[in-house]
Amino acid sequence: MTKKLITALLSLSLALPLAVYSASAAPMAPSVAIIDTGIDDTLPSLQGKIVTQVCILEFTLCPNGTSFEESPRAAVIPSNFINSNGFEHGTQMASTLLLANPNLNIVFIRIVGNNPTGGRINPTASSVDKALTWVKDNSSKYNIQAVTMSQGHHNLGPAGTDYCPKTPVTEQTIKDLIAINVATFFAVGNGSDYKRIDWPSCIESSVAVGSVDRGNLIASTSNNDVLLDFYATGYVTVASPGNVMKNISGSSAATQTAAGQWLALRSSKPSHTYNQILDSFKNTALSAPGRAGTFVKLMNLSGALSYTPAQAGPSAAEIAAAQAAAAKAALKTQVDSAIAEAQAEHDAAVKAAADKLAATKATWLAKLNG
DSSP: OOOHHHHHHHHHHHHHHHHHHHHHHHOOOEEEEEESOOOOOGGGGGGTTEEEEEOSSSSSTTTTTSSSEEETTTTBBBTTTSSTTTTTTTHHHHHHHHHOOOOOOEEEOOOOEEOOSSOOOOOOOHHHHHHHHHHHHHHHHEEEEEEEEOOBBBBOOOOOOOOOOOOHHHHHHHHHHTTOOEEEEEEOSSSOSSSSOOOOTTTTEEEEEEETTTSSSSOOOOOOOOOOOOEEOEEEEEEGGHHHHHHHHHHHHHOOOOOOOHHHHHHHHSTTOOHHHHHHTTTTTTEETTEEEEEEEEOOOHHHOOOEEEEEEEEHHHHHHHHHHHHHHHHHHHHHHHHHHHHHHHHHHHHHHHHHHHHHHHHHHHHHOO
């Protein structure tokens, strides 16, 4: 057997198992990036559902001793702290998401730190920006199709003004996520403020979610404003740290419900664009009464599933590409015309020079021979 044949057979034997594996590997289920406090990943309901964990903190308090970590347990809260100072919140949000849509995976991003005694270290806008940027950079790797966060703040301007804090990096990253069809869901908060909603839900390009109870009445604590996009169920019974079942309520849980419904529609209508999914929910929303009035903003998954949105027009990227192609075609026409004109001038000059040379030769030869 020749060396070339042996090499070929060896290469084939090494390639075959990989080819068989690649052909049989199932696509990864859609993931939601939950940005929150931390998680108890030992819950039975979470087994096989968390595809990765990330820690993004203000100080070097991640498990690896730095301010950033991505590892299988990067977002785990120490067991002696997880049921105090609101640290149980993240586990409850993961449980709520899977209650709303069991077909999803979770990417859990911890942005709330703890000091050595279990005190809470709240995130700044910088941590939120870093988390959203990480999602943008890793959305394809983990099939992230939505982001949820309910760790905002109510440090806002006066009611009746443009009260939402100006955070251009956050706003741009949300737009970048929308451009790759990743929706961002933020809780409006539970401060009974009927004229302002929490940051970052007050950023217009985000999906701001308020809470209704089991009777579809708007929760009296749920903040409200024209910037609120949807209401969703925020009263649920879910597994908390230690696998203890607890009743929770508020816009945080509603945010998970909203994301679960959004991705249920997207999975059913995979060709829908971001705007088509948004329109489907907005045009089929139900009425929800509350202390500040009745609002037609209650998410209605069954209605959205049967709704046919308008055909999507070209995206901004497609329009820009078409404009660039047209400009390039126009430029090519100009270039071709200029080259043709220059070539004609060159040819005429060459002919004139040749004619002049021929005439000069004839004149001088005539004199020489005369």
